Amino acid sequence: MKNVSHSIWNENPETYFTVKTIYAIFVTPIYPLAHYCVLTKSPKSFGILKWIIYVHCICFTCEWLGNVFLIDVYDFQPSILVKINGVLKNYIRPLNLYKVYVIVEGITETSGLILFTSRVLLIVDLYRPHPSIQRKICEFLIYCVVFSFGMWAIPMIVWQLPNQHSAKLEVIQNHEAYPDSIWDSNVVVITLADSVVDNTICALIVVNCVSIGFAIFVSAKIAFYMLSQRMINQSKATMKMHKKFNERTILQSILYFTFCCVPFSVLYITIILNIHIAGSSYFIDIFSENHPTACAVSLFLFYDPYQYYLIDLLGWRKRKNVTNASAIFVEKVNTVSRNSNVAFS
Numbered sequence: 001m002k003n004v005s006h007s008i009w010n011e012n013p014e015t016y017f018t019v020k021t022i023y024a025i026f027v028t029p030i031y032p033l034a035h036y037c038v039l040t041k042s043p044k045s046f047g048i049l050k051w052i053i054y055v056h057c058i059c060f061t062c063e064w065l066g067n068v069f070l071i072d073v074y075d076f077q078p079s080i081l082v083k084i085n086g087v088l089k090n091y092i093r094p095l096n097l098y099k100v101y102v103i104v105e106g107i108t109e110t111s112g113l114i115l116f117t118s119r120v121l122l123i124v125d126l127y128r129p130h131p132s133i134q135r136k137i138c139e140f141l142i143y144c145v146v147f148s149f150g151m152w153a154i155p156m157i158v159w160q161l162p163n164q165h166s167a168k169l170e171v172i173q174n175h176e177a178y179p180d181s182i183w184d185s186n187v188v189v190i191t192l193a194d195s196v197v198d199n200t201i202c203a204l205i206v207v208n209c210v211s212i213g214f215a216i217f218v219s220a221k222i223a224f225y226m227l228s229q230r231m232i233n234q235s236k237a238t239m240k241m242h243k244k245f246n247e248r249t250i251l252q253s254i255l256y257f258t259f260c261c262v263p264f265s266v267l268y269i270t271i272i273l274n275i276h277i278a279g280s281s282y283f284i285d286i287f288s289e290n291h292p293t294a295c296a297v298s299l300f301l302f303y304d305p306y307q308y309y310l311i312d313l314l315g316w317r318k319r320k321n322v323t324n325a326s327a328i329f330v331e332k333v334n335t336v337s338r339n340s341n342v343a344f345s
Contacts, residue, residue, distance in 0.1 A: 037116075057296075076187075080190055157190075202271055
């Protein structure tokens with residue numbers, strides 16, 4: 001006998017939502033702290049990098065506010081539906097809120113990629129204080145490619161959003177797993193799983209996520225290789241800073257895979273292959289929503305001035321004279337290397 005209810009087992013996890021809200025309240029103060037550090041603790045040697053970091057800071061703060069308070073997208077896995085739980089659902093159409101969510105998320109990822117690119121290019125240009133016009137044009141083209149990598153998926157995701165009424169009817173007729181609340185206005189169908197075009201777009205999105213992660217890893221290794229070729233006559237302090245740059249950029253690629261690539265790849269792969277993975281909704285929700293938190297925390301992990309300020313603020317060490325600590329960096333390359341650890345996208 002066919003079940004009357006088609007409810008997904010984690011359709012309405014009230015306990016999970018409550019715990020997540022409490023967690024969000026405790027985590028949120030790190031965002032204004034990140035803004036304060038970037039604006040007031042960035043050394044002059046950062047130059048334009050300070051404002052690139054701050055733009056990224058604004059982006060991931062907006063993503064966090066949307067993720068946990070204003071929009072709060074929850075995926076019904078295994079299915080092609082999501083639910084909008086944020087406070088704005090009572091004032092704006094949930095379908096439009098989902099579009100905003102996709103756009104803000106894409107902009108944040110792109111700002112992180114641009115920040116990463118600027119750091120790598122700055123490291124590469126340290127030994128060329130006066131780059132040629134050809135080199136500037138080449139770097140501009142690199143930024144264009146990076147921007148395209150980060151932004152191209154946004155119109156594709158928005159474009160594939162189907163007509164909600166007909167899509168929900170199709171889900172009821174052709175799918176075994178869907179929430180009983182499917183006709184709730186806050187529930188949105190994000191794609192048609194049986195459509196070849198939509199499945200192709202989902203596959204391209206997965207490929208794009210993975211390729212960005214590998215691009216971060218490979219470019220970091222190339223930058224470190226270029227630095228290592230010049231380490232023969234460098235001081236131990238310079239070599240140490242170059243090694244730190246390498247380690248932190250590799251960590252950046254790991255963070256990207258963990259909080260961005262993996263959860264969204266799991267989401268779209270389960271849609272394409274119609275794979276039922278128990279508890280995948282919680283996994284996708286936790287990691288994707290904490291992507292901006294990973295960005296904020298990484299500022300303190302990757303940038304020494306912010307890290308030292310946080311350590312002093314928490315009283316983990318006595319305040320030291322920064323001038324004495326940085327006196328060993330006589331050359332410009334050493335100063336920039338020390339202060340130019342890469343932030344996570």
